[in-house]
Amino acid sequence: MDRERIKEACQLAEAYLVKVRPLEIEFSKGLKQVNETADTAEAMVIRRFATLQERINNLLTERKCTLLEKIQKAREEGTTPLYVSCSSMKEKIRNVEKFLKLGESILDRATPSNIRDVEEFSRQSKELDRNPILKTTTKVSYISFEADDDCLSILEEVISNYGNIATLGPVQLCDLKEKPGGIFVEWRMTDSDEQMVDVQEFCLQKASGDGVGDIPNFENCYVGEDTHYLCKDVVVDQYYSFRVSCKFEGSNSLSRWSIPLSFKTTIKSYNWKENGHYSMNDQFRIAKPLVDSPPMLISEGRQYRVGYTIEFTILEMDEGLAHIGLMTENKKTLSKMEDPNGTFIVDSRGTIKVDGITKSTFLPEFKKNCKICFTCECLKDTRVVIHIDIEEKRVTYEWSVNKSDPYFFAAELPSTKWKIMVE
Incomplete structure (x- = not known):
């Protein structure tokens, strides 16, 4: 293998490395993204389910305590009247037993010798006739626990479908x-x-x-x-x-x-070229004339290209005639050109001129705070399409310029009453 072939092979290898090294970086970023997002998702699952378990346990504990409190209340409501009735019944039983003993003691004697016992027995006998017959109540509470276990299957289904792991958004x-x-x-x-x-x-x-x-x-x-x-x-x-x-x-x-x-973008914002006849602000994006009829305001070099959009905002104005436009060369003026070729201009009355030719379609007149937007699209190598938008009205014209060339943007303001911003 001679030196020339070795040199060619090395050049091919270097070209290959130029292509694949960015891919290596992308793969590394992809791995980092997968691992970091997976770690984040794992941590979220652990935290979410820990919170969920705690909430479920708290709810179950609260429900259990509520049910136990209800049981205790039912116990108290059911036993209190029974305790009262039982105490009263025992007292009556003791009195009847005493009455029986008294009657039996009198009968055991051959002749009633104690008149006072007989009189007491007679009195208690009358009270016994007045005592009501005690009946067992049928309204005694029967405390039980009931639960519908069908809800467990619903709960199982909800928990089984809770959460999802996704790799891509919609x-x-x-x-x-x-x-x-x-x-x-x-x-x-x-x-x-x-x-x-x-x-x-x-x-x-x-x-x-x-x-x-x-x-x-x-x-x-x-x-x-x-x-x-x-x-x-x-x-x-x-x-x-x-x-x-x-x-x-x-x-x-x-x-x-x-x-x-x-x-990231490496292209700096649109800006005007510094001009002693204008006051400049916001990194040379806003310009205001310091004198009436100042020289034309032009961009700091060729900044506008096919595929770009540029927007001019009229911040202040008067009734004078202003011009805004694009140009392939610095013509020094927008209103009085000897050679208008390579210019695309709109004035504050809505008149459009392409390469010096006035078009039949008019745009709305400029107003304070109105925006004039130029959008450039490729049509052919030597022809582009320019869209101009003002107040929701769009006009489109072809422009015979080289699509690969960048262009200047410019403005001609009539007085110190005007102020314009480009972005």
Whole structure:
């Protein structure tokens, strides 16, 4: 094997390593995720069932004590009148026995010699006639314990089906893309039986960091019906983890969470180029003219690309005519160009010009706090489609530019009464 072939083989091996090393990292992250989530699930099962056992034992103990208290109360209510009746009956029996002894002692004598005994016997005889005949009551309590053991089978079924171990939620993240100063997140439903029920809304959460260990600091960043969201509240070159769940129709709780995915954006936020004729704020995203009819405001380099979305917000304004647009080259102006080719402009009256040609469709006029949104999609290598949205109205036109080239964005504001923000 000659040196050239050895060199080629080494180059192939290096190229192979470049491809597989990221996979090794993904596998390691996957193993970490499985083990950490399994440990978390085990701990949750142990805690939940310990709590459940304690609650069941407490309920059983409380029920047992309640039943024993009822038995004691029934015992007291049943025995108290019987004790009274029994005491009264014993007293009567003793009196009758004394009466019999007195009568027998009188009869044992040949002639009644003690008149006082005879008179006493006669008196007691009359009282005996007045004594009621004692009857055994039929309302004596018969205390028993009854329980329907059929409920045990219901309880067994509930306990047998309590809890579940799931490996995937019904909705999963499917794509994360970096955008200027943001991360575009998409998700979709998985193939599961739960899809038989309509989804009411989705909940996307974000956390700082790139691991499943960051679950405690997840916070909501989107709740709604869409299956995508542009997360703007991020720091460039900092990793964030995302997860998503859904709420089905008729349910008040969220589904299981998706597998967390981490991502970062390396593209800084849109910003204006520093210009002494403007006051700049919020990392050069907000600009306000310091003089009337200032020079054109332009981006810090070519920041806009195919597949991006850019949004301009009119924070302050007057009746003057303003222009906002995209351009392939820095034309120095948006309103008085000698060569308008490579420009896509909309003015504050809603007029649209593409490469200097005025279009027949108009957009709503600018208003304070209105948003003008440009979205660029690829059509051909030398042609793109631009969507412009203002106040829920969208206009779409083709633009003959190279899809691989980045573009400038610019604004021309008429006076110091205007203020604009880009994001």
